Structures are given as C-alpha cells and as structure tokens.
Amino acid sequence: MAVVFEKPKSLADVPLHYCPGCPHGIIHRLVAEAIDELGIEGKAIGVAPVGCAVMAYDYFTCDMIEAAHGRAPAIATGIKRCRPENIVFTYQGDGDLASIGMAETVHAAARNENITVIFVNNAIYGMTGGQMAPTSLPGQVTQTSPYGRDVNHCGWPIRVCEMLSTLEGPEFITRVAVNNVKNVNAAKKAIKKAFQNQMEGKGFNLVEVVSACPTNWGMTPQQALQWVESDMLPYYPLGVYKDRTAAKEGK
Amino acid sequence: MAKVTFRTDLCKGCGLCVNACPKGLLAIAADQINAKGYSPAVMTDMEKCIGCAFCATMCPDCIITVEK
Numbered sequence: 001m002a003v004v005f006e007k008p009k010s011l012a013d014v015p016l017h018y019c020p021g022c023p024h025g026i027i028h029r030l031v032a033e034a035i036d037e038l039g040i041e042g043k044a045i046g047v048a049p050v051g052c053a054v055m056a057y058d059y060f061t062c063d064m065i066e067a068a069h070g071r072a073p074a075i076a077t078g079i080k081r082c083r084p085e086n087i088v089f090t091y092q093g094d095g096d097l098a099s100i101g102m103a104e105t106v107h108a109a110a111r112n113e114n115i116t117v118i119f120v121n122n123a124i125y126g127m128t129g130g131q132m133a134p135t136s137l138p139g140q141v142t143q144t145s146p147y148g149r150d151v152n153h154c155g156w157p158i159r160v161c162e163m164l165s166t167l168e169g170p171e172f173i174t175r176v177a178v179n180n181v182k183n184v185n186a187a188k189k190a191i192k193k194a195f196q197n198q199m200e201g202k203g204f205n206l207v208e209v210v211s212a213c214p215t216n217w218g219m220t221p222q223q224a225l226q227w228v229e230s231d232m233l234p235y236y237p238l239g240v241y242k243d244r245t246a247a248k249e250g251k
Numbered sequence: 252m253a254k255v256t257f258r259t260d261l262c263k264g265c266g267l268c269v270n271a272c273p274k275g276l277l278a279i280a281a282d283q284i285n286a287k288g289y290s291p292a293v294m295t296d297m298e299k300c301i302g303c304a305f306c307a308t309m310c311p312d313c314i315i316t317v318e319k
C-alpha cells in the first residue's frame with residue numbers, strides 16, 4: 001500500500017491550539033503542502049499575525065517571525081528586500097489584515113512587493129472573543145453588533161480582493177474557500193501558485209481564504225461551513241481578481 | 252483496499268471528516284474519550300473505504316493518514 005495522504009513535513013508535529021473544526025488548521029496544512037512541494041522549506045520565512053494564528057510560528061518548521069498587529073506585510077517587505085533569495089509569506093486574519101493593518105496591506109500591494117500574503121477571512125475577530133470585523137456581513141450578530149451589523153451605523157464589509165485588484169501594483173489576487181473538499185483542493189492550487197509567482201520574481205500575491213469561526217459564530221463546525229456557502233460566498237464570490245501574467249499572455 | 256489511520260489522541264471530535272466521507276464510513280465514538288477529553292472520530296467499516304482521502308482533506312488537525 002502506498003501513502004496517499006499524510007501530514008506535510010513543513011507542518012510541525014505538535015498539536016494545534018485551534019478550536020475543534022477551525023479551518024485555520026486546514027489552511028496551515030495547505031501552506032505547508034505548498035512549501036513541501038516547491039522544496040522551499042529551507043528558504044521560506046513566514047510572518048505570523050496577531051489573532052488566533054499568532055502561534056503559527058510554532059506550527060511551521062521554516063523560519064518564522066512575529067509581527068505587531070497588522071504589520072506583517074511591512075515586516076515581510078523588510079525581510080524580502082534584505083534577503084531576496086528567501087521566500088517570504090505572511091499569514092493574517094481579517095482583523096489583522098483589513099482593519100489595523102489595512103494601510104500596510106494596500107501599500108505593499110501598490111508597491112508590488114515580491115511576497116505572498118495568506119489572508120484568512122472568517123468575518124470576525126476570533127482571538128479576542130468574537131467582535132465585529134471589517135469583513136463581518138450585514139446583519140451578522142457579533143459581540144459588538146448584538147442586533148446584527150447595521151451598515152448605516154458601521155458601514156459595509158470590505159471586499160479586499162476587489163479593492164486591491166483596482167491597483168496597478170499587484171501580480172496575483174484571488175479568493176478561495178475551504179468549506180468543502182473541492183474548494184480545499186482549489187485553495188491548495190492558488191496558494192501554491194502564490195508561492196511560485198514569488199519564486200519567479202513576479203511580485204505581490206494575495207490569496208484570500210474564506211474561512212469560518214465556529215466558536216464565535218456560535219455554530220457547530222459543520223453548520224459553520226454551511227454558513228460559508230449560504231451567506232459568506234454570495235458576498236465574497238470566489239475567483240481570480242487579478243493575474244497580471246495571465247492577462248499579458250491573453251489568457 | 253485502503254487504510255485510514257487516525258492519531259486518535261489529537262482528535263477534537265469536530266466531525267468534519269464524518270461529513271466529508273462519501274461512503275458515510277466515519278462516526279464520532281460517543282462512548283470513547285481521548286487524551287484531550289474529546290469523543291474522537293473512528294472508522295466503522297474499513298473494508299468499504301475507497302481511499303479517496305476526503306476525510307483527511309477536511310481534517311483541521313491533520314491527524315489522518317490514508318494508504319491505498
């Protein structure tokens with residue numbers, strides 16, 4: 001018998017602290033699989049966020065560094081410019097990337113920094129106990145929107161891929177999801193491409209992964225994945241929002 | 252013939268593998284408790300397993316190995 005599925009080597013052999021059914025674990029694995037398949041474990045440097053993935057530095061076997069809240073793309077910029085031979089990625093939640101860190105995100109994309117950003121959109125602040133995020137949906141009940149997000153009071157959720165794809169700068173902007181096997185497999189391909197582009201020196205890559213937070217959404221893991229399908233994906237459609245190389249080649 | 256192995260002590264009993272199995276072969280063992288204090292996922296009929304690895308694809312804790 002041959003092994004058809006096992007833990008990737010770049011994912012450390014330690015228990016993950018995430019809640020039961022939290023897709024952060026799936027997304028970690030996809031990143032580790034991409035690192036393994038591209039053979040870049042010795043060259044990769046990851047930047048961990050503030051958020052539930054704050055301990056990502058313990059979960060990947062490559063070099064890791066911890067950024068202040070939202071600053072991962074700035075740290076990644078510094079590392080990549082000093083060490084262009086390394087492959088540099090950030091792993092960030094929506095509070096980290098699209099709230100406190102929005103400036104760093106937009107400017108790193110505008111400068112077309114040659115880095116890879118993994119953006120986990122679970123429409124809530126997980127780590128701090130479920131406050132409203134810039135990506136929380138209209139009407140979504142959170143700790144800070146107990147009657148549902150009122151867009152007249154709090155504004156509308158931000159579609160990061162759509163917004164960044166209006167910039168000339170970035171190379172590759174795409175949105176994927178991990179709510180079922182088919183989407184997980186597509187997410188894997190997108191993440192691998194986002195690393196490959198960096199290896200080829202193409203510039204800024206962002207993969208938004210529509211995720212879930214069963215704990216703070218107050219759902220079972222399976223209900224949360226269903227809510228991704230029924231409520232998240234209509235507001236956050238999957239697809240490639242920018243692919244400069246493909247556009248150039250007329251694809 | 253396929254074989255699925257769980258690192259049962261790391262299972263959090265989230266059940267995503269149970270829902271992912273196209274043959275409905277997995278279950279949460281309500282009568283068992285693992286080292287973490289969760290009722291873990293178990294294989295109920297290994298003979299019928301087709302080795303598609305859908306369970307492992309959805310496992311957030313990467314505790315499933317699939318052989319075929």
Ligand SMILES: Cc1ncc(C[n+]2csc(CCOP(=O)(O)OP(=O)(O)O)c2C)c(N)n1
Nearest residue numbers: 050051052069093094095096124125126127
């Ligand atoms: C400068 C600063 N401001 C606020 C916080 C509190 N804080 C910790 S995590 C977090 C948001 C996390 O949400 P998200 O980035 O969506 O990640 P998740 O936990 O959902 O994965 C906040 C506001 C902090 N640690 N540092």
Ligand code: SF4
Nearest residue numbers: 018019022052126213
């Ligand atoms: S709080 Fe939410 S995002 Fe954080 S580990 Fe738990 S389920 Fe995942």
